[in-house]
Amino acid sequence: MDTIKTRFAPSPTGWLHVGGARTALFNYLLAKQAGGTFLLRIEDTDRARHDESAVEKIIEDLRWLGLEWDEGIEVDGDNGPYRQSERLEIYTEHIGRLLNAGQAYYAFETPEELDAMRTEARAEKRNFRYPRPDPLPTAADADKARDEGRPVVVRFKIPGRDVTIRDEVFGEVTVAAAEQDDFIIAKTDGWPTYHLANVVDDALMGVNFVCRGQEFLSQTWRHVLLREAFGFAEPRYAHLPLIMDMAGRKLSKRDGAVEVHAFRTAGYLPEALVNFISLLGWNPGDGRERLTMAEMIESFSVNRINKANAKFDREKLLAFNTDAVAAADEGRLLAGFKDYLSLNETPIPTDDDSLLLHLLRINKGFRTFADIPTKCGVLFVADDAYDYDEKAVKKVLARGDGSGYAMLEYLKAKLADCEWTEETLQALIEGICAEKSIGMGKVAQPIRVAVTGSTISPDIYNTLVILGKGKTIARIDRCMARKG
RNA sequence: GAUCCCAUCGUCUAGCCAGGUCCAGGACACCGGGUUUUCAUCCCGGCAACACGGGUUCAAAUCCCGUUGGGAUCACCA
Numbered sequence: 001m002d003t004i005k006t007r008f009a010p011s012p013t014g015w016l017h018v019g020g021a022r023t024a025l026f027n028y029l030l031a032k033q034a035g036g037t038f039l040l041r042i043e044d045t046d047r048a049r050h051d052e053s054a055v056e057k058i059i060e061d062l063r064w065l066g067l068e069w070d071e072g073i074e075v076d077g078d079n080g081p082y083r084q085s086e087r088l089e090i091y092t093e094h095i096g097r098l099l100n101a102g103q104a105y106y107a108f109e110t111p112e113e114l115d116a117m118r119t120e121a122r123a124e125k126r127n128f129r130y131p132r133p134d135p136l137p138t139a140a141d142a143d144k145a146r147d148e149g150r151p152v153v154v155r156f157k158i159p160g161r162d163v164t165i166r167d168e169v170f171g172e173v174t175v176a177a178a179e180q181d182d183f184i185i186a187k188t189d190g191w192p193t194y195h196l197a198n199v200v201d202d203a204l205m206g207v208n209f210v211c212r213g214q215e216f217l218s219q220t221w222r223h224v225l226l227r228e229a230f231g232f233a234e235p236r237y238a239h240l241p242l243i244m245d246m247a248g249r250k251l252s253k254r255d256g257a258v259e260v261h262a263f264r265t266a267g268y269l270p271e272a273l274v275n276f277i278s279l280l281g282w283n284p285g286d287g288r289e290r291l292t293m294a295e296m297i298e299s300f301s302v303n304r305i306n307k308a309n310a311k312f313d314r315e316k317l318l319a320f321n322t323d324a325v326a327a328a329d330e331g332r333l334l335a336g337f338k339d340y341l342s343l344n345e346t347p348i349p350t351d352d353d354s355l356l357l358h359l360l361r362i363n364k365g366f367r368t369f370a371d372i373p374t375k376c377g378v379l380f381v382a383d384d385a386y387d388y389d390e391k392a393v394k395k396v397l398a399r400g401d402g403s404g405y406a407m408l409e410y411l412k413a414k415l416a417d418c419e420w421t422e423e424t425l426q427a428l429i430e431g432i433c434a435e436k437s438i439g440m441g442k443v444a445q446p447i448r449v450a451v452t453g454s455t456i457s458p459d460i461y462n463t464l465v466i467l468g469k470g471k472t473i474a475r476i477d478r479c480m481a482r483k484g
Numbered sequence: 485g486a487u488c489c490c491a492u493c494g495u496c497u498a499g500c501c502a503g504g505u506c507c508a509g510g511a512c513a514c515c516g517g518g519u520u521u522u523c524a525u526c527c528c529g530g531c532a533a534c535a536c537g538g539g540u541u542c543a544a545a546u547c548c549c550g551u552u553g554g555g556a557u558c559a560c561c562a
Contacts, residue, residue: 009562010562011561011562013561013562043562044562045561045562046561046562048561049561049562111559111560114559114560118558118559121485121486122485122486123485124485125485125486126485126486127485127486127487127558128486128558151560153560170488170489170490173488173489174488175487175488176487178487179486179487179488179558181558183559184559184560186560187560188560189560191560193559193560193561193562194561194562195562197562198562213556214489214490214555214556215555215556215557216556216557216562217488217489217556217557218487218488218489218556218557218558219556219557219558239489241489241490241555242555242556244554244555246494246495248554248555249555250555276496279496279497279511280496281496283496283497283498285498286498287497287498287509287510287511289496289497289510289511289512290511306490306497307489307490307491308490308491308554308555309490309554309555309556310495310496310497311495311496312495312496313494313495313496313512313513315495315512315513316495316496316511316512316513317512318512319511319512319513320512322524322525326525326526363524363525364524364525365523365524365525365526366524366525367524367525371523371524374523375523375524392522396522429521433521439521440520440521441521441522442521443521444521444522445521445522447521448521448522449522452522454522454523455522455523456522456523456524457522457523458522458523459520459521459522460521460522461521463522
């Protein structure tokens with residue numbers, strides 16, 4: 001038996017979608033587990049929608065996720081080129097082959113005429129099937145039509161028999177001959193349609209395991225028939241259940257990020273995202289949920305792929321990320337944090353590794369990298385550039401007898417004389433608590449609100465050390481001044 | 485509308501193929517409690533599902549049929 005060769009064949013329309021990421025991941029796992037090959041091909045036969053920058057985006061996202069391919073665009077191989085826009089001759093030759101063998105023929109309808117036929121079929125509550133002319137148009141007819149300015153396409157002449165697809169997830173699915181029709185394989189502009197290019201490329205590139213979204217299952221009969229016409233071997237098929245939003249609708253941008261890149265920008269770790277999407281439609285079967293890529297490769301199995309659609313639960317993804325962060329070592333976190341910062345506007349200095357490492361350490365328990373600027377960003381802005389959260393001010397400083405402000409006034413004097421290290425500040429503040437027999441909250445909170453404008457910051461000692469004495473005093477002054 | 489596919493806690497799912505060990509297990513969310521100088525983390529406890537109706541069987545979440553619900557496809561987009 002040949003070794004497994006899978007592929008991910010995205011159409012470049014933008015950043016990689018999480019659905020596409022899962023398809024890529026499963027293909028990757030399938031290949032890696034079998035010691036096979038994972039191939040990346042770009043399907044860009046739609047010249048009108050072509051977006052060159054999207055190719056780079058997809059490549060960047062796949063690499064960020066850790067899904068490196070063994071063959072394909074950028075890494076090359078023996079079966080290139082790996083973008084369909086560079087393979088026109090191959091498709092033209094194959095279409096010609098079908099034409100010569102009488103397995104395909106020319107058609108000349110305009111989109112309007114086709115629409116009218118479809119509308120009519122619909123009105124009669126029957127499925128539209130392209131009416132095959134008899135006799136079939138010749139090449140001369142095609143030339144004539146072209147001269148008359150009519151669109152010329154090539155349609156595949158279906159053999160007219162039922163087609164059964166043996167899918168490794170959904171089982172045997174049969175499409176009756178009556179449900180098929182002579183579909184287009186070459187467009188007016190001479191480029192092949194998806195079905196033809198996809199089948200030809202998979203066969204020529206040696207792909208023998210096709211794993212893709214379920215939306216293709218009811219179209220696979222076209223691929224089976226095309227392969228048969230060319231004499232290509234059948235690959236194994238595994239269609240994947242779809243990923244929906246929480247309302248059960250097709251995952252759309254409407255209710256949050258759906259692009260891999262958006263999660264990267266939002267401060268997620270790729271291993272958390274990969275782990276999470278691996279569990280959308282699959283699981284190892286032994287109760288484990290947190291899996292490394294190596295563990296996924298080891299335990300992956302098509303037999304355990306589900307048939308029911310899955311919903312994309314962002315809350316659970318967040319929980320996965322929280323755990324991934326807790327499990328990551330400092331080197332990993334530093335690299336991830338720098339990547340996050342490079343993608344976002346931030347007041348945090350990005351060139352000081354020891355500072356970044358320190359921020360990582362004092363923020364243990366953070367859920368995404370975005371939590372760090374949320375909590376510490378204010379420490380790096382100008383002393384008059386942060387806002388006061390009135391609710392926090394009221395609760396901590398202005399409430400009741402104004403003891404918060406009184407404490408702040410008292411603390412300011414003490415702090416002004418204090419040596420500025422974590423230890424000395426801790427000794428000072430704990431000393432005050434003991435001396436006055438009050439809880440830590442009574443002391444730390446007034447300072448926190450004064451110097452950050454909110455009740456959210458790292459522990460008070462680190463907050464003050466990062467700020468420095470001068471800025472701490474300046475901020476307390478600002479706070480007292482606005483008291484009015 | 486036609487064709488095909490799917491159906492276990494709110495969500496991801498285990499169990500189903502080889503019926504009994506399941507008054508259905510885990511995780512996320514949620515609720516309650518605890519730890520903590522804030523936020524977050526963390527710890528403990530709780531709530532919560534076999535879509536419905538028939539059938540087969542001594543026995544059904546598991547097998548069969550139907551109903552209902554959801555999804556996909558029906559493009560010169562992939």
